[in-house]
Amino acid sequence: MVPVDLAQQFRARADAALERWLPAPSTHPERLHTAIRYAVMGGGKRLRPLLAYASALWLGVAPERVDGIAAALEIVHAYSLVHDDLPALDNDELRRGRPTTHVAFDVATAILVGDALQAHAYLILATDDALGVPEQARRALVLDLAAASGSAGMAGGQAMDMEASGQAVDPDRAEAICWLKTGRLLEAAVLMPCRLRSDPGPGWLEAARRFARAYGLAFQLVDDLLDIEMPAAVSGKPQGSDRRNRKTTLAALLGPQAARRRLEALRAEASGALAPWGAQAGFLRWLCETTLRPPDPA
Amino acid sequence: MVPVDLAQQFRARADAALERWLPAPSTHPERLHTAIRYAVMGGGKRLRPLLAYASALWLGVAPERVDGIAAALEIVHAYSLVHDDLPALDNDELRRGRPTTHVAFDVATAILVGDALQAHAYLILATDDALGVPEQARRALVLDLAAASGSAGMAGGQAMDMEASGQAVDPDRAEAICWLKTGRLLEAAVLMPCRLRSDPGPGWLEAARRFARAYGLAFQLVDDLLDIEMPAAVSGKPQGSDRRNRKTTLAALLGPQAARRRLEALRAEASGALAPWGAQAGFLRWLCETTLRPPDPA
Numbered sequence: 001m002v003p004v005d006l007a008q009q010f011r012a013r014a015d016a017a018l019e020r021w022l023p024a025p026s027t028h029p030e031r032l033h034t035a036i037r038y039a040v041m042g043g044g045k046r047l048r049p050l051l052a053y054a055s056a057l058w059l060g061v062a063p064e065r066v067d068g069i070a071a072a073l074e075i076v077h078a079y080s081l082v083h084d085d086l087p088a089l090d091n092d093e094l095r096r097g098r099p100t101t102h103v104a105f106d107v108a109t110a111i112l113v114g115d116a117l118q119a120h121a122y123l124i125l126a127t128d129d130a131l132g133v134p135e136q137a138r139r140a141l142v143l144d145l146a147a148a149s150g151s152a153g154m155a156g157g158q159a160m161d162m163e164a165s166g167q168a169v170d171p172d173r174a175e176a177i178c179w180l181k182t183g184r185l186l187e188a189a190v191l192m193p194c195r196l197r198s199d200p201g202p203g204w205l206e207a208a209r210r211f212a213r214a215y216g217l218a219f220q221l222v223d224d225l226l227d228i229e230m231p232a233a234v235s236g237k238p239q240g241s242d243r244r245n246r247k248t249t250l251a252a253l254l255g256p257q258a259a260r261r262r263l264e265a266l267r268a269e270a271s272g273a274l275a276p277w278g279a280q281a282g283f284l285r286w287l288c289e290t291t292l293r294p295p296d297p298a
Numbered sequence: 299m300v301p302v303d304l305a306q307q308f309r310a311r312a313d314a315a316l317e318r319w320l321p322a323p324s325t326h327p328e329r330l331h332t333a334i335r336y337a338v339m340g341g342g343k344r345l346r347p348l349l350a351y352a353s354a355l356w357l358g359v360a361p362e363r364v365d366g367i368a369a370a371l372e373i374v375h376a377y378s379l380v381h382d383d384l385p386a387l388d389n390d391e392l393r394r395g396r397p398t399t400h401v402a403f404d405v406a407t408a409i410l411v412g413d414a415l416q417a418h419a420y421l422i423l424a425t426d427d428a429l430g431v432p433e434q435a436r437r438a439l440v441l442d443l444a445a446a447s448g449s450a451g452m453a454g455g456q457a458m459d460m461e462a463s464g465q466a467v468d469p470d471r472a473e474a475i476c477w478l479k480t481g482r483l484l485e486a487a488v489l490m491p492c493r494l495r496s497d498p499g500p501g502w503l504e505a506a507r508r509f510a511r512a513y514g515l516a517f518q519l520v521d522d523l524l525d526i527e528m529p530a531a532v533s534g535k536p537q538g539s540d541r542r543n544r545k546t547t548l549a550a551l552l553g554p555q556a557a558r559r560r561l562e563a564l565r566a567e568a569s570g571a572l573a574p575w576g577a578q579a580g581f582l583r584w585l586c587e588t589t590l591r592p593p594d595p596a
Contacts, residue, residue, distance in 0.1 A: 032454060083409055118417065119443075123444035123445060150417030156326075159330035
């Protein structure tokens with residue numbers, strides 16, 4: 001199957017897994033569950049599920065064992081978007097071309113949607129029998145997700161980002177923010193399927209980490225460049241939202257040219273980490289190339 | 299040891315466990331970690347840890363195996379208070395006689411404090427080796443906590459409470475809100491130590507559920523009565539906060555007299571569930587009697 005079709009298939013798998021794992025909108029309390037589905041099911045690239053399925057393909061793990069992980073990752077990502085968009089944080093009213101959750105519902109509901117979603121991700125990891133892992137490995141999955149999203153991960157990165165707002169920031173700090181805020185969860189998406197193998201294979205975990213480290217940073221660079229250069233009609237969010245929020249992104253700090261060079265180096269590093277596996281890592285490498293394309297200069 | 303001293307000892311155990319499990323305030327990002335400690339370490343009754351230790355004592359489980367559970371429960375409770383106090387939700391500026399987290403820091407930080415705390419609770423359950431459980435049981439612990447705090451638990455109850463605000467509510471619905479919003483996590487505090495026994499014993503899990511069901515509702519009734527009847531100087535939060543937020547509490551709906559009668563019945567039901575264990579459940583029964591005392595009528 002050509003990669004682009006495989007990506008489409010995995011995206012559909014992720015949507016089906018989310019559909020299965022999220023409570024029906026008719027579940028009591030209805031308004032909360034309707035808002036939860038609005039926040040999660042409203043499109044999106046499903047990048048974290050795609051990375052998890054791609055990692056599983058590389059490792060020879062059957063995709064049905066990854067459905068729960070894919071759903072949990074996307075749910076944590078969705079909760080973080082709902083909270084980041086809130087008036088007290090990024091104050092974004094538009095995401096993927098639709099009103100953000102707190103605009104479509106209200107701020108209180110959006111806060112509770114995020115809170116409930118986070119709990120739901122762990123409920124999935126604790127409930128999913130299709131993982132087929134020894135219980136020891138389930139513990140590692142919970143830890144991977146919690147570490148990637150807590151105060152030493154995503155939430156910590158968002159806090160650092162806020163603190164840095166309107167301040168002079170050096171590139172090292174901006175890179176650290178990138179890594180925590182976005183990189184750690186992308187890394188978890190690549191690492192978690194490794195837990196499903198009793199024998200993770202020679203050098204697999206190390207290669208996964210090396211790949212994910214480069215990929216995570218590179219992905220945030222692409223996102224920053226998009227914010228600087230693309231109009232809202234293309235990106236689905238208001239142009240210059242980061243600048244409006246006085247955020248000094250790594251791309252803005254380096255300048256577009258240097259950011260593009262750094263991006264190229266990170267992309268090569270990510271691909272290089274997978275080199276020993278040749279065609280076996282083909283889809284993961286393709287995903288990396290495809291999702292790390294910088295926007296055409298405006 | 300007399301119960302009141304035992305309670306003091308367990309409260310100190312819980313504080314020590316939290317101290318150990320929470321990142322130091324000097325951990326990067328410092329402001330977030332300082333706010334996290336402000337939210338968790340600022341006093342409080344430590345009721346959920348106390349219930350967990352009391353349940354362990356009843357079950358013959360060593361308290362050191364419950365430290366991680368006690369910390370995780372209190373951390374989830376603390377996160378829920380931080381988010382519930384936010385301007386978009388209850389808009390409370392005072393808790394336990396101190397400024398709430400969003401007042402002492404800012405709204406964005408308070409949102410992230412809650413988010414990071416929730417992840418941290420699962421990190422503890424996944425990391426704690428002192429639990430000494432088979433890995434199968436760790437899965438049950440994660441599920442207990444996630445189910446009690448998600449959209450079919452605490453967050454769901456909070457959403458129902460908001461929906462009901464300013465509306466006519468019947469007692470059944472008010473009771474359902476109580477149960478989800480407060481009862482489920484109190485139930486988890488009693489049930490989680492049961493997971494630490496490979497043989498939970500004849501009727502223990504059922505008795506724990508029956509006890510917790512009655513206790514959880516009764517506790518919210520006491521809290522409602524406190525809100526109606528006590529001045530801020532005693533309760534540590536502004537009097538009539540629920541009424542100001544146009545919340546129809548179960549106690550308000552029943553009226554103080556009927557609420558007191560219902561409370562008495564629930565307290566008897568909770569005690570009755572533990573009757574077969576006699577002195578072995580003595581501390582849990584004492585905790586129930588002590589914490590379910592209604593305020594003296596103003």
